[in-house]
Amino acid sequence: MTITVAQAAMRQTAKTATLALVASETPELARLTAHAQTLRLRRRQPIAIAPDTVWIVRSGIIAAEHGATGSERTMVEVHYPGDIIAAPPASLAAMMTYTSMAPSDVWRLTANAFNAAMAGDAEVASYVLQRLNLQRARTQLHISMLAALSSEQRVAALLLQAAGHLGTAHGGSVSFEMPLSRTEVAEYLALNADTLSRIMSRFVREGVLARSSRTQLTVRDIDALKAHCPMSDAVMALHSAR
Amino acid sequence: MTITVAQAAMRQTAKTATLALVASETPELARLTAHAQTLRLRRRQPIAIAPDTVWIVRSGIIAAEHGATGSERTMVEVHYPGDIIAAPPASLAAMMTYTSMAPSDVWRLTANAFNAAMAGDAEVASYVLQRLNLQRARTQLHISMLAALSSEQRVAALLLQAAGHLGTAHGGSVSFEMPLSRTEVAEYLALNADTLSRIMSRFVREGVLARSSRTQLTVRDIDALKAHCPMSDAVMALHSAR
DNA sequence: CGTTCGTTTGAAAATATTCAAGAATCGTGG
DNA sequence: CCACGATTCTTGAATATTTTCAAACGAACG
Numbered sequence: 001m002t003i004t005v006a007q008a009a010m011r012q013t014a015k016t017a018t019l020a021l022v023a024s025e026t027p028e029l030a031r032l033t034a035h036a037q038t039l040r041l042r043r044r045q046p047i048a049i050a051p052d053t054v055w056i057v058r059s060g061i062i063a064a065e066h067g068a069t070g071s072e073r074t075m076v077e078v079h080y081p082g083d084i085i086a087a088p089p090a091s092l093a094a095m096m097t098y099t100s101m102a103p104s105d106v107w108r109l110t111a112n113a114f115n116a117a118m119a120g121d122a123e124v125a126s127y128v129l130q131r132l133n134l135q136r137a138r139t140q141l142h143i144s145m146l147a148a149l150s151s152e153q154r155v156a157a158l159l160l161q162a163a164g165h166l167g168t169a170h171g172g173s174v175s176f177e178m179p180l181s182r183t184e185v186a187e188y189l190a191l192n193a194d195t196l197s198r199i200m201s202r203f204v205r206e207g208v209l210a211r212s213s214r215t216q217l218t219v220r221d222i223d224a225l226k227a228h229c230p231m232s233d234a235v236m237a238l239h240s241a242r
Numbered sequence: 243m244t245i246t247v248a249q250a251a252m253r254q255t256a257k258t259a260t261l262a263l264v265a266s267e268t269p270e271l272a273r274l275t276a277h278a279q280t281l282r283l284r285r286r287q288p289i290a291i292a293p294d295t296v297w298i299v300r301s302g303i304i305a306a307e308h309g310a311t312g313s314e315r316t317m318v319e320v321h322y323p324g325d326i327i328a329a330p331p332a333s334l335a336a337m338m339t340y341t342s343m344a345p346s347d348v349w350r351l352t353a354n355a356f357n358a359a360m361a362g363d364a365e366v367a368s369y370v371l372q373r374l375n376l377q378r379a380r381t382q383l384h385i386s387m388l389a390a391l392s393s394e395q396r397v398a399a400l401l402l403q404a405a406g407h408l409g410t411a412h413g414g415s416v417s418f419e420m421p422l423s424r425t426e427v428a429e430y431l432a433l434n435a436d437t438l439s440r441i442m443s444r445f446v447r448e449g450v451l452a453r454s455s456r457t458q459l460t461v462r463d464i465d466a467l468k469a470h471c472p473m474s475d476a477v478m479a480l481h482s483a484r
Numbered sequence: 485c486g487t488t489c490g491t492t493t494g495a496a497a498a499t500a501t502t503c504a505a506g507a508a509t510c511g512t513g514g
Numbered sequence: 515c516c517a518c519g520a521t522t523c524t525t526g527a528a529t530a531t532t533t534t535c536a537a538a539c540g541a542a543c544g
Contacts, residue, residue, distance in 0.1 A: 067386060072472070073390075074385065088379050089375065089376060089379050091475070115368045119367040120361070126353075132374060133330070139385070140381070141308075142385060143308075143381070147316040182523060182524095183523090194502080197523060200523095201524070214509070214510095214523075231309075234337060237333030238333060238334065393531080423490070433532085434534080435490085435491080436492080436533075436535095437532060456490085456540090
């Protein structure tokens with residue numbers, strides 16, 4: 001089934017506005033839709049990793065995880081709308097899982113179609129490289145976070161990231177629904193879930209953070225949070241919804 | 243100064259064999275040389291990061307580091323021959339350093355020339371994406387190492403990586419010259435240099451590793467080393483000189 | 485040949501994890 | 515709508531791991 005943006009527009013009205021908006025903001029991407037198949041993923045739905053395939057996140061959140069299910073699992077990367085995901089090399093693919101962490105729309109292309117689109121259009125090529133470079137920068141920052149920050153600083157960094165991608169500001173404070181469970185956040189931050197819980201509680205006690213439910217968070221004082229995280233400027237620069 | 247592979251071959255005989263070999267193995271890369279400038283870097287020489295620039299490592303080792311000089315410094319990535327490096331986004335570039343860890347040859351291109359080469363040639367585009375994907379896989383594995391492995395396991399993983407890229411085998415054991423100092427290895431593994439030293443000494447005591455000098459290492463028992471590192475298979479698959 | 489820097493090693497201290505128990509939340513079926 | 519069971523989350527105390535600090539050693543370099 002091949003679905004173009006125009007066809008998708010005819011099927012859904014609510015979603016159309018967003019799709020069209022994103023497409024008009026990044027016309028380069030729209031040119032990739034010719035042979036793209038749209039996947040609609042529900043929460044926690046895994047994506048089957050096929051070799052020589054490329055996915056483009058249009059909405060929602062896709063997590064890339066590595067390792068055996070259970071104890072030693074790592075959330076290697078978190079993908080947001082606009083991100084381009086290529087199937088990992090075979091030697092890694094067996095240990096990797098891609099899962100939708102929120103209801104998500106994803107375009108699926110064959111690597112051939114994707115390559116052809118790049119080769120045929122200099123603007124697409126330029127756009128794709130720039131996007132991959134942004135994703136690389138985020139991954140590098142992720143490494144820096146794990147390597148250089150204490151657990152408290154890492155949690156602060158994560159909250160800044162989530163606020164940047166998902167938050168809505170109400171004068172000074174930023175609210176968002178955290179799509180990751182405590183365990184998943186812990187896997188992303190290379191932290192024990194117990195330790196993470198302790199740190200979150202401490203932030204609440206300090207008044208930096210408020211919880212209206214398990215997943216509904218409000219950062220009450222962004223500056224105080226930034227003060228907890230040495231590389232907050234880079235984190236916010238690379239993780240803003242635009 | 244523009245240097246093609248053929249011209250480089252006329253200048254140096256010792257190096258030529260390698261360059262020509264690599265170029266013949268990856269003809270896609272050779273097509274990128276048209277507007278490439280060759281940089282010859284000495285040990286510990288930094289690369290000036292200019293925006294909209296792309297580097298391709300031809301020989302040697304380039305380290306990408308993040309953070310302030312001194313205490314909280316992280317070696318985010320290590321680049322080997324064939325790797326493609328794009329200038330990081332401005333928000334990260336200020337905190338990043340690229341340094342040659344061994345005498346290295348690097349091609350420098352403008353992002354425009356690089357994009358044009360991809361757009362003009364489907365095989366180049368395909369090759370570049372595949373290479374970037376390999377580098378992404380290595381970076382993801384790096385994250386997994388930091389997140390999921392104990393310090394001893396991380397050191398084992400690093401030794402496997404170095405053996406794969408730089409080692410020469412003599413029946414069972416593998417020797418190589420480690421281009422990174424203890425401090426630098428510690429920065430790569432997110433480890434304290436003291437802790438690293440302790441672990442290396444333990445490996446020597448166990449007979450897994452031998453040191454003929456500070457930088458000259460021999461892995462006496464690859465299998466024993468693999469037994470120390472849970473994801474040794476993936477590490478070796480992604481870090482082999484081919 | 486002395487100075488400096490990187491490395492090694494031990495003991496003390498900090499940090500994070502494990503284990504265990506209890507509390508809160510979620511989903512399901514009545 | 516509520517009750518129940520299962521899951522996820524929180525928290526404290528004990529434990530393990532890693533870092534810090536300090537001192538001594540070794541190699542590299544002028």
